[in-house]
Amino acid sequence: MTDDGAAPRVPGGGVLTRPAPVLVACAHGTRNPTGRRLVAELALAARTLRPGLVTAAAFVDVQPPTVADVVAGLAAGGRPAVVVPLLLSGGYHVHVDIARAVRAHDPARAARPLGPDPRLVAVLHDRLVAAGADPRDPGTAVVLAAAGSSDPRSVADVDATAAQLQERWTGPVTTGYGSAAQPPVPDAVAAARAAGARRVALAAYLLAPGHFHAKLGGAGADTVTAPLLPDERIAAVLLDRYDTAVASSA
Numbered sequence: 001m002t003d004d005g006a007a008p009r010v011p012g013g014g015v016l017t018r019p020a021p022v023l024v025a026c027a028h029g030t031r032n033p034t035g036r037r038l039v040a041e042l043a044l045a046a047r048t049l050r051p052g053l054v055t056a057a058a059f060v061d062v063q064p065p066t067v068a069d070v071v072a073g074l075a076a077g078g079r080p081a082v083v084v085p086l087l088l089s090g091g092y093h094v095h096v097d098i099a100r101a102v103r104a105h106d107p108a109r110a111a112r113p114l115g116p117d118p119r120l121v122a123v124l125h126d127r128l129v130a131a132g133a134d135p136r137d138p139g140t141a142v143v144l145a146a147a148g149s150s151d152p153r154s155v156a157d158v159d160a161t162a163a164q165l166q167e168r169w170t171g172p173v174t175t176g177y178g179s180a181a182q183p184p185v186p187d188a189v190a191a192a193r194a195a196g197a198r199r200v201a202l203a204a205y206l207l208a209p210g211h212f213h214a215k216l217g218g219a220g221a222d223t224v225t226a227p228l229l230p231d232e233r234i235a236a237v238l239l240d241r242y243d244t245a246v247a248s249s250a
Contacts, residue, residue, distance in 0.1 A: 021109070021249075022079050023055045023242045024070055026098060027086040027207070028147075029062030035208035036063070038229040039086060042207075045235035046242075058083070060093040068101040075105035082245045083108065084238055088115035088205055088228075089157035091149030111245035115205075116157050119233040121164040124203050127225035128169075133201040140171045141197035143188045143221065146205040147212050148177030155181050161205065171197065176219075178212040185219045193220075201225070207234075 025043045030036060043055045056074070058067040067083060074081045083102055085094050090113050102108040114120065124144070125135065133140050144162045149155065158175055166173040172195065176188030183191065185202065192200045202221040206213050208229045216224045228234060 021082045021246055022074055024058050024081050024083040025055055025086055026058040026067045026083050029059035030210035032210040035210045038208040042235055046238050049235055050239055060097045067098055071101045071105050071108045075107055080107035082111055082242050084111040084241045085113040087113040089154040091151040091154035109245045109249045111241040114237050116160040117237050119237050123228050123231050123233055124165055125168050128201055128203055131223045131225045135169050138170045139198035141192040141200050142169055142173045142203050143176045143192055144205050145176050145185045145202045145216055148180040150180040189220045
């Protein structure tokens with residue numbers, strides 16, 4: 001901007017416009033080919049909803065390229081970036097890995113993770129119904145099964161999602177984790193049965209198939225939902241996170 005607040009002009013009278021930041025969709029990473037495809041399709045869905053948007057993929061674990069390398073490469077080319085964590089809560093990867101990558105390059109910014117968000121809760125509810133669970137049955141308990149993190153901020157985000165799901169569900173809604181946090185998913189299922197549930201449904205709070213989702217079938221529940229992807233509502237959440245970060249940096 002010029003001193004009077006107007007957009008800078010180039011010779012000939014045209015207005016100099018800066019390109020919109022690249023949306024860096026940063027996922028955890030997985031060796032599961034279906035999981036990789038669904039995460040890639042999420043970024044494509046965002047571009048379909050927002051024609052002209054430039055996106056790039058990055059990961060914090062398992063598969064390349066790393067978020068640090070992607071952000072550094074864009075910065076070297078003079079492109080600002082907004083890293084949107086394709087993660088459902090704010091744990092180590094959000095507050096350390098992604099934060100470190102953007103802190104090293106001033107034009108880059110980090111957005112909030114996808115969750116918690118009411119639209120994700122709506123997808124969870126739809127997945128439960130599709131799996132045969134009855135939201136009106138007080139005897140059907142739900143265990144919200146998350147990947148897990150030792151970061152208390154991540155646990156708080158999962159708890160917030162469970163509380164929102166409880167507003168849509170007659171039976172009790174509790175949480176369980178694949179690692180790091182307590183209780184483990186099998187323990188949460190057992191606790192729900194001990195509390196009197198006739199049926200226990202596992203709501204997979206995971207974006208895509210992978211290591212954690214594969215383990216849920218052995219947790220002792222009566223039914224396990226599919227992951228959240230694919231669903232166009234998640235692409236809308238992704239764009240909202242990007243837009244909020246762009247607006248705040250402006």
